[in-house]
Amino acid sequence: MRISAPGLPALLTDGYARFRETGFPRHEGAYRALAEGQEPPVMVISCCDSRVDPEAIFDAGPGELFVVRNVANLVPPCDPGGDYGTGAAIEFAVEGLGVADIVVMGHSGCGGIRAYIESRGAPPGESGAPGFIGKWISTVRGAEARLPTDAPSDGPGLQEAFEYASIRNSLDNLMTFPIVRQAVDDGRLRLHGAHFSIADGLLTVLDPATGNAAVPE
Numbered sequence: 419m420r421i422s423a424p425g426l427p428a429l430l431t432d433g434y435a436r437f438r439e440t441g442f443p444r445h446e447g448a449y450r451a452l453a454e455g456q457e458p459p460v461m462v463i464s465c466c467d468s469r470v471d472p473e474a475i476f477d478a479g480p481g482e483l484f485v486v487r488n489v490a491n492l493v494p495p496c497d498p499g500g501d502y503g504t505g506a507a508i509e510f511a512v513e514g515l516g517v518a519d520i521v522v523m524g525h526s527g528c529g530g531i532r533a534y535i536e537s538r539g540a541p542p543g544e545s546g547a548p549g550f551i552g553k554w555i556s557t558v559r560g561a562e563a564r565l566p567t568d569a570p571s572d573g574p575g576l577q578e579a580f581e582y583a584s585i586r587n588s589l590d591n592l593m594t595f596p597i598v599r600q601a602v603d604d605g606r607l608r609l610h611g612a613h614f615s616i617a618d619g620l621l622t623v624l625d626p627a628t629g630n631a632a633v634p635e
């Protein structure tokens with residue numbers, strides 16, 4: 419099929435050709451209906467990491483997931499003077515779309531979490547890592563208090579402990595948004611934590627009552 423996508427890398431033009439050939443026809447009815455508006459029931463907050471694609475992991479079609487992706491799948495505390503991007507997505511998902519569930523999905527081998535661990539020891543208010551990433555991942559500092567007391571002090575064990583603690587920290591930070599807290603208190607919204615293991619493709623879901631990990635049956 420001839421497609422017009424001048425200048426794009428072959429990775430994209432080839433993929434787009436396949437989409438026009440099979441992907442779009444398969445979902446054409448859904449796309450036409452969705453052109454009138456979206457009503458996704460679930461929001462997923464995931465990492466930018468190329469290996470952790472929510473639509474692939476949950477085998478979701480168009481219009482099913484409202485996804486925001488950022489470095490290390492972080493939700494900073496509600497701060498009108500702080501992060502606008504993630505806050506705007508949360509506000510739109512809850513107020514504009516009325517999603518019933520929000521899933522914060524972390525993953526194994528997260529580079530953002532690793533960067534935070536490597537920068538530990540920096541003074542409060544500073545992440546120790548340079549640039550935008552440094553400012554952004556300073557949010558992970560809030561996960562320190564959520565590490566298990568028996569967490570390894572270094573290595574892959576510490577990395578995984580921080581990945582889970584940061585998911586719990588982001589779930590707590592979600593509740594600092596008044597619109598989120600209100601929706602949860604009203605029973606209109608549920609919050610979930612999950613962790614994706616890249617090598618084996620397994621998702622571990624956090625028990626909402628205990629915060630402990632439990633693999634879904």
Ligand SMILES: [Zn+2]
Pocket residue numbers: 465466467489490491525527528529530531
């Ligand atoms: Zn990541």
